Amino acid sequence: MQTIDNFNFKNKKAIVRVDFNVPLDKSTFEVTDDTRIRGALPTINKILKDGGSAILMSHLGRPGGVAQEKYSLKHVIPALKKLTGTSIKFADDCIGESARELSSSLKPGELLLLENLRFYVEEEGKPNLPENITEEDKKAAREAVKKSQKEFTAKLASYADCYVNDAFGTAHRAHASTALIADLFSDENKMFGYLILAELNAMDKVLHSSQKPFTAIMGGAKVSDKIMVIENLLPRIDNLIIGGGMAYTFVKAQGGKIGNSLCEEDKLDLALSILQKAVENNVKVILPVDAVNADKFEANARTSHSKIGETPDGWLGLDIGEESVRLFSDIIKNSKTILWNGPMGVFEMPEFSAGTSAIARAIADATAGGAFSLVGGGDSVAAVNKNKLADEVSYVSTGGGAMLEYIEGKELPGIKAIRM
Numbered sequence: 558m559q560t561i562d563n564f565n566f567k568n569k570k571a572i573v574r575v576d577f578n579v580p581l582d583k584s585t586f587e588v589t590d591d592t593r594i595r596g597a598l599p600t601i602n603k604i605l606k607d608g609g610s611a612i613l614m615s616h617l618g619r620p621g622g623v624a625q626e627k628y629s630l631k632h633v634i635p636a637l638k639k640l641t642g643t644s645i646k647f648a649d650d651c652i653g654e655s656a657r658e659l660s661s662s663l664k665p666g667e668l669l670l671l672e673n674l675r676f677y678v679e680e681e682g683k684p685n686l687p688e689n690i691t692e693e694d695k696k697a698a699r700e701a702v703k704k705s706q707k708e709f710t711a712k713l714a715s716y717a718d719c720y721v722n723d724a725f726g727t728a729h730r731a732h733a734s735t736a737l738i739a740d741l742f743s744d745e746n747k748m749f750g751y752l753i754l755a756e757l758n759a760m761d762k763v764l765h766s767s768q769k770p771f772t773a774i775m776g777g778a779k780v781s782d783k784i785m786v787i788e789n790l791l792p793r794i795d796n797l798i799i800g801g802g803m804a805y806t807f808v809k810a811q812g813g814k815i816g817n818s819l820c821e822e823d824k825l826d827l828a829l830s831i832l833q834k835a836v837e838n839n840v841k842v843i844l845p846v847d848a849v850n851a852d853k854f855e856a857n858a859r860t861s862h863s864k865i866g867e868t869p870d871g872w873l874g875l876d877i878g879e880e881s882v883r884l885f886s887d888i889i890k891n892s893k894t895i896l897w898n899g900p901m902g903v904f905e906m907p908e909f910s911a912g913t914s915a916i917a918r919a920i921a922d923a924t925a926g927g928a929f930s931l932v933g934g935g936d937s938v939a940a941v942n943k944n945k946l947a948d949e950v951s952y953v954s955t956g957g958g959a960m961l962e963y964i965e966g967k968e969l970p971g972i973k974a975i976r977m
């Protein structure tokens with residue numbers, strides 16, 4: 558497998574799949590969080606420093622195959638220019654005449670940004686299907702897009718001598734720019750960028766860690782989203798801390814009273830089977846022991862405190878309580894490998910954010926004590942950032958969905974396309 562470190566980009570044009578799917582201000586279209594752009598800088602800088610040029614391609618939002626001003630990647634140009642210190646050429650159609658001309662005249666040291674790939678349905682390979690057409694017509698439309706997707710991919714590939722995938726956030730998608738394009742480059746001319754390498758390194762470090770105890774902390778709303786992750790982790794971990802809304806499905810399955818707390822009624826048996834598998838794998842499962850309850854799902858709700866399994870009728874648990882924080886924190890601080898995905902409560906509302914903040918703090922403390930900690934998933938990352946702890950954990954993943962699928966043990970199309 559080719560590596561970016563070994564590759565000399567001198568006089569080469571590299572087409573780089575980056576993840577510039579950044580949040581924009583609704584009225585000024587300014588980039589409000591440039592984390593993802595900064596994530597691509599090591600790769601961009603290596604290409605330019607070697608004396609090569611880079612053609613950057615990405616999606617932004619979900620334009621559904623239709624060109625729309627609010628999803629234009631031109632909005633990221635000022636931030637990209639500032640961060641790279643280089644002027645940016647822009648092709649206003651990713652496979653149009655401008656893209657062909659600008660890429661063909663691109664000189665060493667120059668950067669070209671292509672317009673949003675998802676202005677074409679070919680990027681994702683899925684047609685927009687009207688509801689009132691026959692199954693046969695749907696099938697024909699899908700086949701037509703698959704065919705035109707090949708041409709779309711070939712056009713993108715024709716702009717460059719080599720392909721770099723550095724978009725971890727979309728590595729779990731088999732799209733034109735994330736996976737299919739790799740087939741059009743020889744093994745020596747395709748590679749991962751530094752961001753994907755760092756993500757893979759962090760995840761592999763956690764999955765294959767010999768640094769014990771290994772504690773996984775799972776939270777968020779739904780058990781169903783995390784089942785596969787939990788099942789793949791059970792043979793590897795020592796402790797499984799379960800917080801957030803998903804904890805209540807486990808509490809109810811064990812006969813606890815949960816009031817109106819979040820619960821997936823159809824997952825009660827599954828919760829019991831996870832607990833059983835944990836026993837078989839010698840994994841200690843730690844559920845909250847107390848909770849902060851609310852009389853309605855609102856920031857200004859009346860609040861009360863109860864033991865877990867004793868939520869009063871009509872109330873719902875929206876955060877873990879102080880005793881749970883102490884219990885979870887002790888385990889976290891004694892861990893040497895930590896994986897965190899999902900908040901401990903409705904952390905978006907200040908009244909119910911204390912549990913999540915305390916867990917972020919405990920992970921930072923464990924990291925200071927020598928543990929390796931990986932935090933992933935939009936909400937846990939937001940919680941770490943909100944508490945200004947991003948620099949105090951070992952690695953913050955840029956791809957929630959991709960990270961979960963990798964940890965589930967799935968082969969990600971964007972990874973498989975390069976790592977053979």
Ligand code: AMP
Nearest residue numbers: 777778779801802874875899901902903
């Ligand atoms: P997920 O996407 O599954 O990681 O879920 C994240 C969401 O779970 C966040 O928006 C939280 O507000 C929500 N959440 C966490 N704890 C609870 C809870 N106890 N009740 C309801 N929602 C919760």
